[in-house]
Amino acid sequence: MKHRGHFDDQVSDEALLSGIAVGDERAVLIFVRRYQRRLFGLAQGILGDPGLAEDISQEAFIRILRHAAVFDARRGSVTSWALTITRNLAIDALRVRRAIPVAPSDWVFANLVSSDVAPDDAVITSDVAKPLLTALAQLPVDQRRAVVLASLYGRTAAEIAIEESIPIGTAKSRIRLGMAKLRLAVVVQDTP
Amino acid sequence: MNFDHENTDGCEEISSDLIEFATGTLTGRSRTRVLEHLATCAHCRSELESLAAVADALLELAPAAEPPLGFEQRLVERYRGEAPQQRAHRRVRLVSLAAAALILVTLGFVVGNAATARDSASRTTAVAPPLTAQFTSQGRVLGNVFVSSSDPAWIYMTFEENNWSGTAWCRVTLKSGVVKDLGNFSLTNGYGAWDAQINVPGNQIATAQVTNASGQVLATAALTA
Numbered sequence: 252m253k254h255r256g257h258f259d260d261q262v263s264d265e266a267l268l269s270g271i272a273v274g275d276e277r278a279v280l281i282f283v284r285r286y287q288r289r290l291f292g293l294a295q296g297i298l299g300d301p302g303l304a305e306d307i308s309q310e311a312f313i314r315i316l317r318h319a320a321v322f323d324a325r326r327g328s329v330t331s332w333a334l335t336i337t338r339n340l341a342i343d344a345l346r347v348r349r350a351i352p353v354a355p356s357d358w359v360f361a362n363l364v365s366s367d368v369a370p371d372d373a374v375i376t377s378d379v380a381k382p383l384l385t386a387l388a389q390l391p392v393d394q395r396r397a398v399v400l401a402s403l404y405g406r407t408a409a410e411i412a413i414e415e416s417i418p419i420g421t422a423k424s425r426i427r428l429g430m431a432k433l434r435l436a437v438v439v440q441d442t443p
Numbered sequence: 444m445n446f447d448h449e450n451t452d453g454c455e456e457i458s459s460d461l462i463e464f465a466t467g468t469l470t471g472r473s474r475t476r477v478l479e480h481l482a483t484c485a486h487c488r489s490e491l492e493s494l495a496a497v498a499d500a501l502l503e504l505a506p507a508a509e510p511p512l513g514f515e516q517r518l519v520e521r522y523r524g525e526a527p528q529q530r531a532h533r534r535v536r537l538v539s540l541a542a543a544a545l546i547l548v549t550l551g552f553v554v555g556n557a558a559t560a561r562d563s564a565s566r567t568t569a570v571a572p573p574l575t576a577q578f579t580s581q582g583r584v585l586g587n588v589f590v591s592s593s594d595p596a597w598i599y600m601t602f603e604e605n606n607w608s609g610t611a612w613c614r615v616t617l618k619s620g621v622v623k624d625l626g627n628f629s630l631t632n633g634y635g636a637w638d639a640q641i642n643v644p645g646n647q648i649a650t651a652q653v654t655n656a657s658g659q660v661l662a663t664a665a666l667t668a
Contacts, residue, residue, distance in 0.1 A: 279522065283515055292508035305511055309518050316522055318601065321575055321587040327499065334502035339467050343632075346470060380503035387504070402501040407468045408459070423459045430462055434497045 264329035265322075272320035279316060286312070289330075290337045297341040297405040307344050311337040342405040386436035394429035401426050453480050454487055461487065465494035474605060482581045574645060578602060578653060578662035585662040588651045596645030598625065599638040602653050604661065606633050611661065613637060614652045 262281065270278025290311050295304035315333055322332060387395060396415065400406040406414070412422040460477050463469040469477060481488050578586040578600070586602035602611060613625045628637035653661045 276519075279519065280515075283518055287510050287514060287518075288507040289505070291510035291514065293502065293505040295508050296506055301511060305514060305517075308510065309514075309521060312518055313522060318587070321589055321601075323577070330503060331499045334505065335467075335499055338502060342467050380500050383497070383500050384504055387501075398501070401463070401466045401468065402498050403505050405466070405468055407463060407470075423462075426462055427459055430494060430497055433501070434493055437497055437500060438493070 265324055268319040268322050268329065271316055282316070283312060286333055290333060293334055293337050293403075294341045296403060297338065298345060303344060304341070307341050308337060311340050314340075338405060345405055382436050383433060386433050390429050390432060394425045394432075397422060397425035398429035398433065454484060457487065458490075461491050462494055462498075465491060465498040467498075478583075478605065481583070488582060574648070574666045576651070576664035576666050578651075578664045580662040586653070586664075588664045588666070590641075590645040590648055590651075590666060596641050596643065596648075597638065598641050598645075598648075598651070599636070600651065600653070601634075601636045602628075602630065602662070603634050604630065608632060610656055611635060612654045612656075612658075613639075614654055614660075615641075615648050616650045616652075617643060617647050618649045619647070 264282075264285075267278045267282045267285075271282060287308070290308040291304055294308040294311070295301055298304050298307065311333070314336055322329065326332075387398065390398065393415075397411055400411050400414070401408070408422045408426060409419055411417075411426070412419040415422065417425075457477050457480050460469055460473050464474065464477050481491065574590045576588050577584045578588060585604055586600060588598065588600040590596055590598050598613070598615075600613060608630055610627050611630055612627045614622060615625060616622050623641075623643075625641060626637065626639050628635050648666050651664045651666060655661055
């Protein structure tokens with residue numbers, strides 16, 4: 252067993268992908284250890300099933316490792332790329348498995364939608380996500396719930412309408428208004 | 444308002460669907476309708492880009508969770524080439540593609556014998572890097588192509604087109620103008636990948652294209668040395 256040292260923590264995601272691309276097994280291990288909690292956590296949040304979440308997050312890792320050589324840093328961060336791949340696979344699996352997903356009941360969801368305190372278990376690394384979390388906390392609670400359900404839990408507007416017992420038009424409106432405010436927060440952040 | 448786009452019809456109708464498109468939850472006919480609109484509307488493509496940036500950033504707020512015991516070991520075994528007891532039951536083609544990708548990358552970056560390359564990445568000698576490009580169609584990125592700089596070269600590509608299943612062909616155009624159809628591969632549930640050795644130097648390839656059975660070009664990638 253190799254020791255996890257300073258290098259493991261300091262090496263950039265992009266450097267790890269370069270190492271993975273040339274077959275460096277150490278880079279694979281560091282990358283997996285760095286991201287496994289996040290990818291598995293996202294998959295479990297969307298799917299609500301640890302077994303299926305493992306299958307999906309492992310498939311996401313395989314795709315990431317397989318395509319490490321063609322990652323394009325100009326199109327976004329490694330974190331965003333990895334999470335997006337996981338989300339898309341999880342949503343595909345959700346659609347195949349059942350028509351209407353169960354309502355998320357984990358404490359992180361409750362914390363995200365009802366508190367202005369960042370969840371202890373969220374690993375926020377980017378400069379964009381921090382102001383986004385602040386902006387999320389400032390949304391009206393109905394918009395916050397709709398945005399979180401849509402973006403983090405893969406729910407469609409129709410599913411949110413059922414879960415929240417509201418008309419679909421209202422669900423769409425809540426997502427749209429919430430996302431518009433969050434986008435403003437991101438745009439302001441990006442403006443020098 | 445004066446948007447710089449070719450087609451203003453339908454922007455209002457698809458505006459709420461754009462958000463679901465950005466969060467990855469839009470399916471079926473609604474998704475097709477949005478894709479068709481995006482192909483001709485620069486304004487909505489720009490709108491989608493900013494919504495997707497928010498949706499992607501929101502993913503960073505997702506809860507982390509401890510995976511089941513043995514997760515890492517199972518994953519690494521699978522990545523190395525499938526766990527022995529499951530090897531006979533898994534899809535051989537995907538394994539060979541993963542292996543081909545690694546071989547391709549290794550060919551592009553490394554000279555020396557295989558043992559040396561495996562022993563230490565730091566002791567390898569870099570040669571000309573492989574050529575990479577994105578397959579695009581009407582502004583949409585549909586995949587990647589990767590050509591080693593060795594002679595003969597290897598080509599490896601991925602292609603994704605929503606909900607499309609069938610056979611796709613790989614066609615390359617050399618800098619001399621010669622067009623070659625290299626082979627075909629299957630897309631299942633919108634995703635396919637393919638690799639092959641090609642009997643021309645990689646640096647002689649100008650463009651790679653994915654076509655359907657009728658020869659219609661689905662996406663093009665320009666390879667520049």
